[in-house]
Amino acid sequence: MSTAETPVAQVEKKQKKKTVQWGDDPKIGFVEALYLPAIAGGIATALKHAFFKKRSTAQYPEQKPEMPPNYRGVHRLNRDEEGRVKCVACYMCQTACPANCIEIIAAPAPQDDPKWANRDKFPATFTIDELRCIYCGMCEEACPVDAIELTSIYDLTGMSRQEMIFDKEKLLSVFDETSKAGLDPVRTNRGALGPASEKSMQSTDSPPPPGRGKHG
Amino acid sequence: MSTVFVNDIEVEVGPRDNLIQAARAAGVEIPHYCWHEALSVVASCRMCLVEVGEKKPDGTIAMGPKLVPACQTPAKPGTVVKTETAKVKTGQQMTLEFLLLNHPLDCSICDQAGECYLQDYTYKFGKAQSRLNEPKVQRLDKYHIGEQIALFTDRCVMCTRCVRFTREISGTAELQVVARGSVEEIDVFPNKPCNNKLAGNVVDLCPVGALCSKDFLYKKRVWWLKSQKSVCAGCSTGCSIEVDQNEDHVYRLRPRANPLAQGHFMCDEGRFGFKYVQSTNRLSGPTSKSIATVGVAASAVTKFNGNVAGKLFQPADLAVVDHWPAAIQEAREKIKAAVDSSASSFAAVFSPMMSVEEAYLLASYLKGLNRNVKLLMGPVPVVGEDDCYPKNVNGSAPTAEKTKFTIRAEKCPNRLGVEKVLKHFQGALVPIEDAIQGAHGIQAWYFVGGYATPDDSIGWVSPSIAKATEPAKLLIVQDIFPSVLSKRADIVFAGAAFTERDGTFINHSGLAQAFRAATRPPQASRADGRILNELCLRQGLYNTEFLRKEIASKIPSLESLSVGDLGVHGVELHQLVGAHL
Numbered sequence: 001m002s003t004a005e006t007p008v009a010q011v012e013k014k015q016k017k018k019t020v021q022w023g024d025d026p027k028i029g030f031v032e033a034l035y036l037p038a039i040a041g042g043i044a045t046a047l048k049h050a051f052f053k054k055r056s057t058a059q060y061p062e063q064k065p066e067m068p069p070n071y072r073g074v075h076r077l078n079r080d081e082e083g084r085v086k087c088v089a090c091y092m093c094q095t096a097c098p099a100n101c102i103e104i105i106a107a108p109a110p111q112d113d114p115k116w117a118n119r120d121k122f123p124a125t126f127t128i129d130e131l132r133c134i135y136c137g138m139c140e141e142a143c144p145v146d147a148i149e150l151t152s153i154y155d156l157t158g159m160s161r162q163e164m165i166f167d168k169e170k171l172l173s174v175f176d177e178t179s180k181a182g183l184d185p186v187r188t189n190r191g192a193l194g195p196a197s198e199k200s201m202q203s204t205d206s207p208p209p210p211g212r213g214k215h216g
Numbered sequence: 217m218s219t220v221f222v223n224d225i226e227v228e229v230g231p232r233d234n235l236i237q238a239a240r241a242a243g244v245e246i247p248h249y250c251w252h253e254a255l256s257v258v259a260s261c262r263m264c265l266v267e268v269g270e271k272k273p274d275g276t277i278a279m280g281p282k283l284v285p286a287c288q289t290p291a292k293p294g295t296v297v298k299t300e301t302a303k304v305k306t307g308q309q310m311t312l313e314f315l316l317l318n319h320p321l322d323c324s325i326c327d328q329a330g331e332c333y334l335q336d337y338t339y340k341f342g343k344a345q346s347r348l349n350e351p352k353v354q355r356l357d358k359y360h361i362g363e364q365i366a367l368f369t370d371r372c373v374m375c376t377r378c379v380r381f382t383r384e385i386s387g388t389a390e391l392q393v394v395a396r397g398s399v400e401e402i403d404v405f406p407n408k409p410c411n412n413k414l415a416g417n418v419v420d421l422c423p424v425g426a427l428c429s430k431d432f433l434y435k436k437r438v439w440w441l442k443s444q445k446s447v448c449a450g451c452s453t454g455c456s457i458e459v460d461q462n463e464d465h466v467y468r469l470r471p472r473a474n475p476l477a478q479g480h481f482m483c484d485e486g487r488f489g490f491k492y493v494q495s496t497n498r499l500s501g502p503t504s505k506s507i508a509t510v511g512v513a514a515s516a517v518t519k520f521n522g523n524v525a526g527k528l529f530q531p532a533d534l535a536v537v538d539h540w541p542a543a544i545q546e547a548r549e550k551i552k553a554a555v556d557s558s559a560s561s562f563a564a565v566f567s568p569m570m571s572v573e574e575a576y577l578l579a580s581y582l583k584g585l586n587r588n589v590k591l592l593m594g595p596v597p598v599v600g601e602d603d604c605y606p607k608n609v610n611g612s613a614p615t616a617e618k619t620k621f622t623i624r625a626e627k628c629p630n631r632l633g634v635e636k637v638l639k640h641f642q643g644a645l646v647p648i649e650d651a652i653q654g655a656h657g658i659q660a661w662y663f664v665g666g667y668a669t670p671d672d673s674i675g676w677v678s679p680s681i682a683k684a685t686e687p688a689k690l691l692i693v694q695d696i697f698p699s700v701l702s703k704r705a706d707i708v709f710a711g712a713a714f715t716e717r718d719g720t721f722i723n724h725s726g727l728a729q730a731f732r733a734a735t736r737p738p739q740a741s742r743a744d745g746r747i748l749n750e751l752c753l754r755q756g757l758y759n760t761e762f763l764r765k766e767i768a769s770k771i772p773s774l775e776s777l778s779v780g781d782l783g784v785h786g787v788e789l790h791q792l793v794g795a796h797l
Contacts, residue, residue, distance in 0.1 A: 090324030091437045106434040111359075120357070120368075121325040121434050144324045 067152035069186045072135045074153040075128050076178055077171035087147035089123040093139035101132035126168040130156060149185050151178045218293035223300055235286035235297050236264055244299055247337045249423045250375035251287035254480045255384055259285040261375050265307045267298040283307050312342035315373045318353045328425030330438040362410035364430050369401055372426035378418035385620055387606025388412040416484045420470060431488055432468045444734035447721050449714035450486035451624040453478050454723030459715050459734035466490055466715055476727050476785045483623045495670040498696055499710035501740030502543035544750050547692055547707045554660035554690045559586035561659040565648050567594040568628035569666035571719025573763040574744045575637040581752040583641045591638050592648040597627040624724055633722035640771045652684035661688050665695030666711055675699040710741035717743045718760045728777060729786030
């Protein structure tokens, strides 16, 4: 008989040591058992908040809270510097959307319109069902041209379900309103635009945008 | 056969195979752009460069010093191929970096994204960064390449598959490479667009998004399309196809390589000719004269309003009422009565658009009622003559042994199959035009249509058929589009088009291929097999595999269908060889 333990026994011993140790609550003394000090302490806290602290109740809706700029509220569709819808209808947001609330119908950009001369594809319709949306922000993360963004508008109301299905014009008007009011949301990539959505295309610094240059 | 070693895997390959095919046999993928099984070898894309050596008889291996294109190297006995060495991988990365130098980063609006070999190979074999500091060359898009084809010039990798296709398969040679070096482009001669009948294939051949189909352009991102293996119903060639659909809307048909049927390609007539399936003119449900209009249920509205006092029924409520059981029951009773009164004055007209199973169901049911019921072959649409490719320089058809693709004049998929069924049940084949000569004495008709005639002013019903059926006591029509017949029929069954049915087509050479339903029939119309299954009071659901086995056991000439599952390439009916070609 040897005193050395088998490896299996060693492992079992280790596992035994690791099991949860249960302790008892500390015993309370006579004064604590009266509960009077605790009651007095509670009343003191309530009085302090009632008379000496600043009130935190906001008088909503007269007083509106200021939302952080990364708040995920109502969507907007951005415009490019020429006022066209920035969206290139790549369907990335619709693909990424876990709630299936985005529906795009793409079309070739009007070829005879000089305004659209350097764009190949654009969204003929772009609808978001704001009631179905779960405001997760996947759409703006997926967007390769920073065209769709969630704004800090949180108080979205309407009288019918139909009213809450936002079309392209409505989403563009949200952009107009928020950009006029200076409520631009923070960009998804920490303030900097993605390479595909830079305003001026310096030929040396980044690849051309998906709306590809001088094409018709 | 020769023995080749691909990454130390020993494979047997055919004498005409190249190293890409040898690697494929070993389960190794060698990336390639310019090489295509059906086209000549140019070895211009340099994507398939691999290390090649030779195994000497004494067992030693001598590797070659340079990378060689796998597409151009025949797999001779003892060849050793290495595709995973550092040398090969660096070569692949550099080739991809070069091909992507001027390739725009516009995957987000490119129709090919999702099924693009540039994307796939870059992901598998490429590297993430490009070292190009200069601006990418941008070129003008060319919408003038063809009626159905647009060229996004700067996406092109100059594999010249499209050029070789128009030279070798269609023989029309519209496409060519213009200019050289870094400014070379694909183009057509001025005012000579690529509009041949096989032109749509260059879009499938293009491994990148350079050639796009104008018909499909920006309609759907490909990752949303669900494919179903099917057979084109456009002509009796019976091209194997994939039907790409999303939410019951067919977006495009693509050829599916099938050496037994048509090869790798399909014609534009078939590719773009499926649109009738989505026509708004389709029959929407069963209708019957005796219950006013079953489909619209106008009489049912009054019936409901009378029966349910105090509750207002809207027609919308009734739209969900299934009128099929009543219509099928009525048809069954009327057929029975007509056959009982005079079997020889009852005729069923079979359309060559029917599947073998549907023809069998109807024929066996009617002959089961009475042996004297007439089974007639419906009109077989024939337009012009067989169109063979590649065309030679003066545009005339090639000789038979040089033919690589044929668009058949017979514009129906299953004449042969329906004929075999009719011959079995009737002994002789009687075309409808023969049966209605003179005093035919037919009082009751069961017509099966299914022809691609969305415009009912033309339709498939010839004046002689229309005239012959005028005095009929009973007229039942099973069709997909309204016609002269359906307008005056006692009962109309709204059937399904080929993308909505399951069944078997037998093509011109006796190849039986299975086609499967990709979408559901519109509104209240039903797959023909299901209608007939219920009409014949058969037990269970309409099941093609089960039916094929039954047909094979009953009809000797269709014995080959006994396998049930016909596989992706179909099964040849060997008995046919010589007899009917």
